[in-house]
Amino acid sequence: MKEQISIRQTACFCAISLLALKLIALPSLLFEKSNSSGLIVAILLFIADFLMLFLYLKIKEKYPDFSLYEIIKKYLGKIIAKIVYILIYLFFVFKLCMLMNEGVLYMQDVVDEDYSLIVFLLTYLPVITALSFNGLKSCARTCEFGFVFIIIGLIICLFLSEISLSFGEIGPLFIKDTKNILSACFDYNFWFSDFLFVTILADKIKIEKNAKRKIFSFVFMVAILLLILYFVYFRLFRVTAFLNKNAIADVTEYNRNIGNSGNIDIISILVYLFVIFLQGSLYMNCLRICYEKIFEYKNSYHSLISANIILILFEYFIFFNIQKITDFVLFYFKYFGALIWIIIPLFYILLIIICKEKKYDKKYKKLYKKI
């Protein structure tokens, strides 16, 4: 039976993937690079992300049973489809590595100074592998289940931070020139472009009414919460942003002495750890699906074992420390963003413009059966 996920579950996936990499290091990097324009950069990238999502959903409406692979295969041939999927596979490997690095760093900074990478890998990889092995459907349901808690936790975190204080002395948000802002957008595109998974899972998403509205309402909600977090972070740390690498923990820890009870950051810890597990399982699922498409071969064991080996190799031997992967991503991987931000969208826009609706639909359905 084909594993299908509902629109609400897709929306939860979208919302969680929007959260995962942005809660910890990103605000620090953004405000370090572009000072007070960091918020503008974040908003611009959010908008770009939303446009991408809109495009992906539009294509999903047009080709309801096709994922990116089938679409490229249909128009550009099998080899190009495979090359694109190999690149996407790499993209997800990097995203997962980044997620793991941030996770380890977070654990060391906030929870336990002596926390080791090995313990992290031995805990994290099996869980996300098991989640992925149990199938996309149960993984999506788990996300749906955890989503409510994550959002409630996030809201509590924001309330615990200094959100209620005066908004008077924020200062100008737009100081540096546009060139600077654009270059920052270019540098940090890796932390965004979260919705790529939608194209990969497109054929597994159920067709429902009001799909776009549902997904966007979730995504907007999370984006607004994130912007509030960035705003609070910016208000609190401004010039010392580079010292506060764990945005969500620092923001809640700032008020650590509420009622003289000591640390109250346990909520932010729970929220973040849940997010990285759920997000990791989504990426693992994407890796599995990419693998199956690349090798045209369905075996969860092989795909997951290979993904694990690649991840361990990357994580343990190449990016042993966080700065290394951040630098790597900042220097090289941003160019990879071109694929996600330019080539795929262009291809999609062309598809929307060139291929007129409906009369092709029946053909595609026949074609789909052949594939």
Added chain:
Amino acid sequence: MEIIDKIKKQLNNNPDILVREIIVSNKKISMIFLKSTIDKMLLVQSIISPLIDYKGEVTLDNLKNEVLKVIEIEKVTKKDFVKNVIRNKVLLFVEGENDALCLDVEYFPTRQPAEPPTSPTIQGPREGFTESVKTTIALIRKQLPTKHLIIKNYFVGELTHTQITMFYLDNLADKKLIKKIEKKIKKINTDAILDSHYIINYLSDRPNSLFEQFGLTEKPDIVTAKILEGRVAIAVDGSPIVITIPFMIMEDLQNSNDYYTNSHYTSFIRFIRALGIIMATVVPGVYLSFRLYHYKVVPLKYILTINATTQNLPFTPFIEMLFILILFQMLYEVSLRLPRYLGLATSIVGALVLGDTGVQAGLISSPGIIVIALSLISMYTIPNQAPQLSILRFIFLMIGGTLGLFGIIGGMVYFINYLNTMNEFDTPNLAPYSPRIKNDLQDALTRQPISKMKTRPKVIKNKDEKRGLGGEK
């Protein structure tokens, strides 16, 4: 009679087989039955005395139609003789005829329906099922006087021939579900079915799983409510527990009391129960991980308190927690098994002597005892899941001690996912939250007033979703 000797021989000449012979109108009438399982008064009043008074022609048909004052009479042929005797029927033979009459004067010692000890109510019906399936049928019939109620009997178990009864409403329950259950029941191939729990393993797709996706209850009002939502109930002779299918874990957070009190209070108390699950499973593990690894997360004042009470302990935190956990689990087991009059003694020995003196002697620490006791107590907010929660608590304690907080979160995610993979009878276990079914939220963690619950749960495939139409569209 030759045939009676044969039957006796087939039944190994057991001492409780009785043969009674009467001569009526010069014809010998023989009866064979198990003397331990029949109502002797009834036998005398409705069979023996009419026979003795009878003066007419003796044939099986005549006796059946004119003489015997028994409700259930059936003419059986040779191949069913032995089967009927061991099913506690009286077989009546007439000299010169090959067939026999099978008479039902069965009698077992049974208890009266009483309030079940597992689910007492404060303001609500106090009836409970008994071990006799006949009582179960009677109680459900009493609650559901409708023509749509279907009752099906099956006999399972090569040696026990246990009666399994299935109940459902034919205008509500999903046909596919019924077929699936029937198929599974018919497939059961075993010597004995002694209790409802026996057939759960046969009905389940994943008998090895840690969690079970079957509702178990002793109360007719719960079973009726569930049947009315389109579920199927299965009763097993010899067990007061009735199984309901399909089942979601949310049902264990519900209690029959909930429907007999204010809906706001119900919503509140269900949140407490949900909190109870978390407390029961992860709290000891989290406490252990805090003590071993994550001092940073604990406020300084708690560190001071914990240090003050644990500094002179001879054990490491892990051993201490394991020790207390096993001790408490043992006490629990003892209190279950000990005769009731000894219960007080165990509670004194357990709680006072072991706990208090242990702390005083500096062998165990009071925070450790508080944490484990808290976890054990909160487990009984959902008594149906107690065995699973006990295992989970142990697992999380081990994970917390070895992998720390991150491991515990990982474990939680894994087990939520595990529950999500359980999909027995096409019903997601964590519905209506994952997948979210908006309609069913009316009676999940929060409950709407009963007058506002106008639709049946959508997660159970119903033929009719609206309540109040009697199932007629």
Added chain:
Amino acid sequence: MIKNIKNYIKKFRNCFALSYFILIMLIFLPSAITMPSLSFRGAIITAIGIDKVDEEVEFSVLTLSDISKDNMGENTKVVCGKNSSVANAISSIESQIGRRLKMGHVGYVIISQSFASDDIANVLNTLTITTKLPNSVSLILSRDSAKDVLNQASKLEQSSMYKLREIIQNEFNVNYTKDTSLDNFLKGYFSETKTSTLGYIKLENDISQGISAGQETDGSSQASNQSDNNSQQSNSNSVISLQREHAVFVNGKLKYILSVDEMKGINWVVENNLQQLITIDNVNEQGLNNASVSFEVQQNQIKPSVIYRNNRPIITFELSLKLNTVEIMQETKQTKSPKEIYISDDINNKINDKIKREVALSLNKLRQEKTDVIGVYKILFSDNHNKFDEFLNNLDDKNDFLSYVKINIKADSKIFAS
């Protein structure tokens, strides 16, 4: 053979979770089960003191030592390490007590004035990054040796419910007008003006002012209008004195100390929840005769507004004060309850004048030292950064910009209606 292995693999696959769980237990359980609790493997530090002695860093820490059940106070011990660098000093402490130092619960860091003559930001940075000192920890400058302050604090914590940590981090900011945390220090250090302020602590021999770890307290302790906790001391010669003085740092180096009077003026224009008193003399109305009336400030809303005249910025601070009358003193017999006093125009003007005088006093000091403690830079920059940049570019000495900014005060007082 291969078939057997395949069978085993299949079995392992079927109960992957259980097998993995057992595997993890085999790896980690032996060490976990014999591991003592973290508070015995590491020393939990509640405070840090940094001194400079003979060109070497003296690093002292207040650690939690064993606690008896009867005494609910915190039993703490001061441990000291001396070396050329902070990292070495820490490692020497660790070797002394045989445990790793755990800095997660540090409440305050005390830096002695002798140490603050160099750039302290570097040391603090090292501390936050290598030892994971939380950024929200309080940072205080001490006139005397930090080690002595810690010793006094340790005594205080053992003998009473007053803990220096709690006094400093008091939620009403009774002691320090500005948040004296490490984070705030670094924010100032990395800001455009490179100016930051820290709370100032002293050990006084004058026992009338300050909090001591004395064993006995006689009820007749003198009230002083500045320190909130006073007690007599008997066996130790010094007491911890928390006035409202502040140390001003520029570029991470101590520049000067703002006195109590100078801080008063700053408090009027800096947002805080401080409980401040203002006393007006010569009140001759409402049935009072040459009385001095004291008000407590319950709320102080500050609204700065900026205009530019001849390219010179003028900042007007509009203060709306909510006051509470607390004391009336006059020579003749008092017939009026403090509750009945209302703010007339005359009193309002007097309050306004007094605030203006106090602010002017502080501003003089700030202009003289060329330090912007009250955040004028931030206000002007947020208002219109282009104009402000232009103004700055026209100045010969940018650091002295404060001298060219005119500051007006307009206070509007009301009685707090509770």
